[in-house]
Amino acid sequence: MRIKFSKYHGLGNDFILTRYIEGIDIPTLVQACCSRHTGIGADGMIFVKEDPLEMVYYNQNGSRAPMCGNGIRCFAAYCFDEGINTDEVVPVQTLAGEKIVHLISTSPFEVCVDMEQPLYDNHLIDVDEHENVWKREVCGVDTYSLFMATTHTVVFVDDAFSEKNVELGRRICHDPLFKKQTNVNFIQVIDDTHITVMTYERGCGITLACGTGACASVVVANKLGFVQSECEVQLKLGSLKIEVKDHVYMTGPAKKICEGEFVC
Numbered sequence: 338m339r340i341k342f343s344k345y346h347g348l349g350n351d352f353i354l355t356r357y358i359e360g361i362d363i364p365t366l367v368q369a370c371c372s373r374h375t376g377i378g379a380d381g382m383i384f385v386k387e388d389p390l391e392m393v394y395y396n397q398n399g400s401r402a403p404m405c406g407n408g409i410r411c412f413a414a415y416c417f418d419e420g421i422n423t424d425e426v427v428p429v430q431t432l433a434g435e436k437i438v439h440l441i442s443t444s445p446f447e448v449c450v451d452m453e454q455p456l457y458d459n460h461l462i463d464v465d466e467h468e469n470v471w472k473r474e475v476c477g478v479d480t481y482s483l484f485m486a487t488t489h490t491v492v493f494v495d496d497a498f499s500e501k502n503v504e505l506g507r508r509i510c511h512d513p514l515f516k517k518q519t520n521v522n523f524i525q526v527i528d529d530t531h532i533t534v535m536t537y538e539r540g541c542g543i544t545l546a547c548g549t550g551a552c553a554s555v556v557v558a559n560k561l562g563f564v565q566s567e568c569e570v571q572l573k574l575g576s577l578k579i580e581v582k583d584h585v586y587m588t589g590p591a592k593k594i595c596e597g598e599f600v601c
């Protein structure tokens with residue numbers, strides 16, 4: 338079988354994009370394509386469905402995730418490049434509901450995504466109802482968990498990129514409190530309009546950027562009074578603008594890397 342693909346990245350969070358394929362074992366295909374050694378290599382894989390336009394997102398390890406912030410910007414860029422949808426306002430269906438993408442510029446490609454509201458229901462993050470996940474200790478540190486288009490946990494640290502956070506992120510992600518694991522964001526507050534974030538992603542491990550994680554981080558930091566409602570999130574390769582208003586808005590780039598055929 339040959340699969341036509343394009344590869345994109347959003348601030349180093351990289352994805353393989355292709356049209357949705359019926360009747361195949363998708364998790365196995367995703368693992369094969371995303372392998373850094375024997376595949377194309379990526380943090381995740383996105384399948385594009387049309388009428389209505391839908392982003393079907395899988396993590397590198399073949400697990401399905403409800404949404405991906407950097408992924409949806411790459412999805413919009415792919416749809417624009419392929420002529421699937423070149424509108425200025427694009428509604429995209431996801432497992433976390435419809436997300437509206439607003440085109441800001443095409444060269445460089447940049448969009449603002451309406452990420453809707455953060456939610457604090459335990460069942461959405463697959464934690465038992467009686468557990469209090471808004472400030473609790475997990476693996477010896479204070480954490481804050483919420484649903485920001487997907488499951489997120491936030492930890493405040495002095496150095497977001499510290500090597501220590503890799504193992505701590507893995508342990509929090511796999512803590513039995515979270516029945517379906519959690520994404521873990523390490524936040525370093527720089528000042529009241531800037532934070533630095535490193536994310537340990539469920540289904541993938543440390544990534545160079547996480548869009549939903551950047552949103553979750555600003556939501557929590559803003560709720561605790563550390564930052565204003567408009568905040569720049571600094572990541573390894575650049576930054577995202579996050580605004581917490583009626584909804585949470587994420588503005589950032591997406592870039593095409595290459596295209597080709599995967600033989601499997």
Ligand SMILES: N[C@@H](CCC[C@H](N)C(=O)O)C(=O)O
Nearest residue numbers: 402405406407487547548549
């Ligand atoms: N990289 C993403 C999030 C991808 C999904 C996540 N790993 C999960 O399992 O929820 C982003 O940019 O938001």
